[in-house]
Each structure stands twice: as structure tokens, then as C-alpha cells.
Amino acid sequence: MVKVKNPDEIAKLVTSGSYEKKRIFSITAHIDHGKTTATDYLLRRAGLMRPEDAGQLQMTDSDLN
Amino acid sequence: MTQTETNIRLSVGEEFCKPVLFINKVDRLISELKLSPQATFEKIDKITREINDLIKKIRPEGSGWGVDFAKNSVTVGSAKHGWGFTYEILLEKGLKPQDVFAKYNEGDIQWLRDNLPLDEPMLRMIVDHLPDPISASKYRIPHIWGGDLNSELGQALQKSDPNGPLYGMITKIFLDPKRNFQPTLIGRVFSGTFNQTDSIYLVNSDSSSRVKRLGVMEITDLLDVPKIPAGNLFAIFGFICPSGETFMSTNAVPKDREERKRLPSFEKIHYACKAVVSRSIKPKDPHEIDKLDDVVSKWLKADPTAEYRRDEESGEFILSGIDPLQIEILVKRINKQVNINIGEPIIVYREKITEKSPIYYTKSANSHNRILLYIEPLDEITEHLIETGKVNDLQNDKDRAKILREEAGWDAKEARRIVDVYQGSALVNGTSGLQRFDRVKSYLSAAFRDWLGNCIIAKEPATGIKVIFTDMTIHEDTRHTSYGQIAGMAFSAMSLAMLDANPHIFEPVQKIDIKSPQGSEGSVTAIITKRRGRITNVVPEGEYVRIQGQIPAAETIGIADDIRGSTQGRAFFGYEFLGFEKVPASLEEDLIMEIRKRKNMPLELPSRKSWERFIYKRT
Numbered sequence A: 001m002v003k004v005k006n007p008d009e010i011a012k013l014v015t016s017g018s019y020e021k022k023r024i025f026s027i028t029a030h031i032d033h034g035k036t037t038a039t040d041y042l043l044r045r046a047g048l049m050r051p052e053d054a055g056q057l058q059m060t061d062s063d064l065n
Numbered sequence B: 001m002t003q004t005e006t007n008i009r010l011s012v013g014e015e016f017c018k019p020v021l022f023i024n025k026v027d028r029l030i031s032e033l034k035l036s037p038q039a040t041f042e043k044i045d046k047i048t049r050e051i052n053d054l055i056k057k058i059r060p061e062g063s064g065w066g067v068d069f070a071k072n073s074v075t076v077g078s079a080k081h082g083w084g085f086t087y088e089i090l091l092e093k094g095l096k097p098q099d100v101f102a103k104y105n106e107g108d109i110q111w112l113r114d115n116l117p118l119d120e121p122m123l124r125m126i127v128d129h130l131p132d133p134i135s136a137s138k139y140r141i142p143h144i145w146g147g148d149l150n151s152e153l154g155q156a157l158q159k160s161d162p163n164g165p166l167y168g169m170i171t172k173i174f175l176d177p178k179r180n181f182q183p184t185l186i187g188r189v190f191s192g193t194f195n196q197t198d199s200i201y202l203v204n205s206d207s208s209s210r211v212k213r214l215g216v217m218e219i220t221d222l223l224d225v226p227k228i229p230a231g232n233l234f235a236i237f238g239f240i241c242p243s244g245e246t247f248m249s250t251n252a253v254p255k256d257r258e259e260r261k262r263l264p265s266f267e268k269i270h271y272a273c274k275a276v277v278s279r280s281i282k283p284k285d286p287h288e289i290d291k292l293d294d295v296v297s298k299w300l301k302a303d304p305t306a307e308y309r310r311d312e313e314s315g316e317f318i319l320s321g322i323d324p325l326q327i328e329i330l331v332k333r334i335n336k337q338v339n340i341n342i343g344e345p346i347i348v349y350r351e352k353i354t355e356k357s358p359i360y361y362t363k364s365a366n367s368h369n370r371i372l373l374y375i376e377p378l379d380e381i382t383e384h385l386i387e388t389g390k391v392n393d394l395q396n397d398k399d400r401a402k403i404l405r406e407e408a409g410w411d412a413k414e415a416r417r418i419v420d421v422y423q424g425s426a427l428v429n430g431t432s433g434l435q436r437f438d439r440v441k442s443y444l445s446a447a448f449r450d451w452l453g454n455c456i457i458a459k460e461p462a463t464g465i466k467v468i469f470t471d472m473t474i475h476e477d478t479r480h481t482s483y484g485q486i487a488g489m490a491f492s493a494m495s496l497a498m499l500d501a502n503p504h505i506f507e508p509v510q511k512i513d514i515k516s517p518q519g520s521e522g523s524v525t526a527i528i529t530k531r532r533g534r535i536t537n538v539v540p541e542g543e544y545v546r547i548q549g550q551i552p553a554a555e556t557i558g559i560a561d562d563i564r565g566s567t568q569g570r571a572f573f574g575y576e577f578l579g580f581e582k583v584p585a586s587l588e589e590d591l592i593m594e595i596r597k598r599k600n601m602p603l604e605l606p607s608r609k610s611w612e613r614f615i616y617k618r619t
Helices: A007-015 A035-045 B002-014 B026-032 B037-058 B087-093 B097-106 B109-115 B119-129 B133-144 B152-159 B257-261 B286-302 B324-337 B380-387 B397-408 B437-453 B483-499 B521-530 B559-566 B585-598
Strands: B021-023 B074-078 B083-085 B167-176 B182-191 B193-195 B199-202 B207-210 B213-218 B221-224 B227-229 B232-237 B246-249 B277-283 B307-311 B316-321 B340-342 B350-353 B360-363 B370-377 B418-422 B425-429 B465-473 B503-517 B534-541 B544-552 B572-582
Touching: A007 B213, A007 B221, A007 B227, A035 B119, B002 B037, B002 B572, B021 B037, B021 B119, B026 B037, B026 B074, B026 B097, B037 B074, B037 B097, B074 B119, B083 B087, B083 B109, B083 B119, B087 B119, B097 B109, B133 B152, B152 B167, B152 B182, B167 B286, B182 B286, B213 B227, B227 B232, B277 B286, B277 B324, B286 B307, B286 B316, B286 B324, B316 B324, B324 B340, B350 B370, B350 B572, B360 B483, B370 B483, B380 B397, B380 B425, B397 B418, B418 B437, B425 B437, B437 B465, B437 B483, B465 B483, B503 B521, B503 B585, B521 B534, B521 B544, B521 B559, B544 B572
Parallel strands: B021 B074, B425 B465
Antiparallel strands: B074 B083, B167 B182, B167 B246, B182 B232, B193 B227, B199 B207, B199 B246, B213 B221, B213 B232, B277 B316, B277 B340, B307 B316, B350 B503, B360 B370, B370 B465, B418 B425, B503 B544, B503 B572, B534 B544
16 A cells, blocks of 8 residues: 655655556445544554554544544 | 445445455454454355345446455454454464463553554455456446446547546545545546546536546545546546546537437436434524535535435525435534534335325416326335436436336337326326427426425325326416416326325334343343334344344334443344335324424315315306
8 A cells, every 4th residue: 555645655655557456445344343443444554543543543534523 | 234234235246346345343253252363264154145145236247246255355443443454464473363362461452562463454455356447437437437438438438448538436525524524535536548738528417517626535635637548436526526526628519409308417326315313403683694505514514415405494505315314414524514403313204105196177366377187196116216216307218218118118119208206106198299398387387396396294205106197278378378377287186096096105114123132132122112113023032132124214213222231232123224114004194283283284184175166067
């Protein structure tokens, strides 16, 4: 998985003609069953948050509370 | 599992997305329910079996799709505590599932987080089991795209060819609270390459738009990428459109409007956009009414399963949708941008008929025009086709007739004589040809829609009605055929016919699925039956009892609190729209009067006397 926060790397990945390792996926579940929480860990893996924040930060929560 | 089931049906069955499974919240089985390892494994087995039974019913033929712990397409874990594993991860680490139980006993969640981090099994399932975009396009395009597969575009789509004609779909509208709710459109290129400088044409909206910024999303930020080839997601700023919209390059769009109408698009996601519950909203500051209009329409583009209309009389917006919770969330979001007064949730009923009416012959107020018509219940399949938009008013007569013939068994001739379809109802020209009909056709459609929108029992929407006119006389002088004249005669004929077609009020009913701790099932059942609910199934599931049934939506307001109260908050509660059912006879009249009172209508049942003066009597 490409570390993000590196726009050039991402642009290179998007425009490359190589598809074997490319995945477009979505996460679906009942409300409050953990979609946003689980997504945090994938973002952590991509270098977008501190390890201990994953599961707490709810980074893809689209509501401002 | 109600909503989970719907989600799987939509993604696997309708969108042909290959599934993998993450069974979450396993920490609760261990530390709250104190299940033994054996009981936990059985529970996980059972969930996997149930999911597979469903997948088998709906998966693409020959795909063999399913999820299997032994094949590493099932992750077991806890997102809250940050751990998870597949079978192979356990093997690689030399761990046993029992080790997880031991760590919970010791209270060492950090160990689980460090040694079985959740991202590992998730990422492995995605990479090892899900298809890359090119392999997926091969089998998905024939299923989700409505065009000719042998055309240049059809071939490029199936190959996800970056050198093909530009073509794709806007899949999601993201309104960013941090950017003053500016819309970001997220989509996917299915053929060709999307360039920053491209102007794109939106197929269903029939309009062109320029792109301000093109790139990919990193959570909530857009990272600029100058070109996006097929098989990638993208994000753009610059305009807004409903999610689900198909786009192509403006350069490839035909000049002729009729030709544009025939452009193929992705199969619309058929949301049955049914208003079941509504709430009125009104800006606290009356000057903000236009701003509110703007804000509401933006949110509804992001969530096409809700709808709104402006009530001219009260100056309020009526926001409606299928799910009371969904409306509550929408209202909260809107309130963050415009200060609003919010009304109580109101249930939206339906007016339906149960018999065929006799024929009515009415005239317009000026007596210069006449119509002869009757109404009858529309079959359920056609009603559904209209409600989901599969049969609609923008189709040409031939295409529409084909669907009605093949899917709903319509007579070929009659199917081609549909004048309008609206709100699960159809208007049919049953004459063998009429002079000057083209002149009043749009008036007649408008009258048909107005009448259905606020029908005669309590101004609630009418659905499932087929109106067939068998003769019409239209005055040759256009001064005598205004909308008011045409609508007056049509309204009165349809209303009189409705009175004689055994009309009733129907109410929305929810399917409910409750998992309640053993011992509390009696009080839960009582809560449901007290509220006119019906229990269809009570099955013990380990420490829990699963209670399934149905309940009128009107009775669900506040039910969550009651159930929480009688189960010490330990019940799982799911519900979903089931359909409309006739209101019990003993309650119907009171309900009608209650609705009429709320709408300031006369407190009486509708009667012939309101329309009798329009009846045409041969002299």
C-alpha cells in the first residue's frame, strides 16, 4: 500500500497502467456496526494517523459534531 | 440482520460486487456475554452460514461467490479494540483463537492491538479476494450498463480501456462541513481518460459542466491529479448533480435532442423513493428561505432516497423519506447551516382503491368539454415499476410498452396508449383517437398528477391507480380549453369514480427484527403487540431471543425508548420499510378526521355532492 501524504506517489499510482494491485472496494454494514471505526485502521496503515488514534479518530466521519 | 441483508442484496445482487466478510464486535461476545470459546465459534459459524445462504441466492450465475474462514475471506475481530485475524494470520503467528479469550481475561487489549492489528486481515482480504478493476468490468458492465455491448463504447467499458471514449459515473456527493458544505463529487472512470481540461456531459441531466479541479480524495482533501484513466476513482469540484449520474465527454455528445435522449447510461440505482415519514422545516429568519432551499436541495442530491417540497400555503419545506432516523439526521445537518424550526415527524399515508369504478361522464365548468372515464386498481408489478422509475414519463412509448408487456403482462396495444405515469399510477388513453387531444394532453397529465398528489379522502397521496378515459370532447376554440376547465372536469370524474371504487387509507408498515436478552422477550413482545404490531417469529439464539415481526410506522415513534427500558439497553433493534397496509376499519374514520384536522380541511368524509354538478347529463 502506498503511503499517502505524498501527492506525486499517488498521482503515479493512479496514472500507471498497472492494475494487478489496484482495488476499488466499499465497506457496507448496518448503522453503528463499525464501518468508520474499521476504516481508521486502513488509514493508519496508509500512514494517515498515529497508531494509537486508530479506532478513536473516526477520520471518515462526515458529520461535524 | 435486516439492514445488513438489504446492503448485501444491493451490493452483491444488484451491483455484482464480490463480497468478503468482517465479523465485528466479537469483543462483546467474549467480555459482555461471556460466551465460551466453543459457543463463540458456533456463533461465528452460524453468521457465516447465514451470510452465505443469502449470497448464494443472489450472486451472479457461475461466480461461485461466498465467504469462508478456512479460505481467509472472513475476518473475525473488534474494530473498537483494533484487532482481527483471518485463518492464515493465526497460523502464521502460531496463535489460537483461545489466546484472544486469554488476553481478554488478563485485560490486555493492547497485546491484541499490537499482535493482531486489524488492518492486516482487512487489507489481505481486499487484495487476495477482491478483483482488480479490469477483471471486474468484464462481468459487471453487462449487468450495470444499459447500452450496446458490441459498440465501441461497450467494448471499451468491458475492458476498462484508458484509450476508449470517456465514460463514467458520479457515485457519491460529499458535502464537506469544513469547506462550508461545498460539494465534492466522487466518481469512477469506466472507459477512457478523464483530463483536468475536459468538459463533461451529464447524461440524465442533459447538461454540460466544466471541471474546476480534478484529483483523488485523501479522506476529506482533494489531491490534484491531472488525468484519471479508466479503472480509478476520482474527485472533482465545480458543480453538483444527483449521485448515480452518468457522464461522458461533451465533445462526443450529439447535437440532436432526440438522439441525446437515447444515449445509454448506467442502470439507475432503483431507490424506491417512498415518503413514509415527513417533517416540516422553516427558517427562523424568513429572509433565509432561499438559502434553505439551496441547502436542502444540496443535501438531497447527496441522499437521493429523501425528497422535499415547498408548501406554498405555509411557506414551509416538507422533507420526507422512508426512514424516520434518516430524516432526523438530515434535519440536524440542515440545521447546522440554516437555523430552522423543525416540526414533529408526521406519517405519510396512502389513498388506494380496492375495486374497479363505474364509468363517469363529466363536463368542464363552462360545459364546452367532456370526459368519460373509469378507474381501477393498478397491478402491483406495474405500480412497482413506476415507483422505482423503471417505467417513467420520459421514455418513448415503444420502450415503455416493451417493459410493461414483458414484465407486467400488459396488452401490447394498451401499453402503447399510456399518456402519463406518476406516483405508482398510470393514465391511459382508452379512446380510438381524439380530435385536438394534443392540445390538452399536458393539461390532463398535470390534472392527473395534482389529483394523485392530494387525493380526496384526506389530501394524502394516492397510489396504484389506473385511470382510463374512453372518450373526450374538446372544444375547438382554445379560449374554452384552459387548464382550469380541463382539470375541473378530470378532477370531478376521477373523484366520483374514486368514491365508487371502495377507497381506503393505507399506512406504512415496518418490518422489525429485535434481539433481546433471554427473559425479556415477554415484555418486548408485549410492547409490540400493544402498538398494533404482529409477531411472526420468536427464536432463541443462545443468550438472546430473536423476535421478528411487523408494526405500523405510526406506532414506532418512541418505541426504541420503551424497548431499551425493558431490556436495560441490552437489545439490538433493527427495522426496515415493509409496505403499505390497509388501516383497520375501526380506526380509519378517526384517522381520516385527524389528518383532515391537521390540514384544516372540513371534518367530514368526502361525498358526491362536491363534484355532482360536473356530471354530464345528455339532454
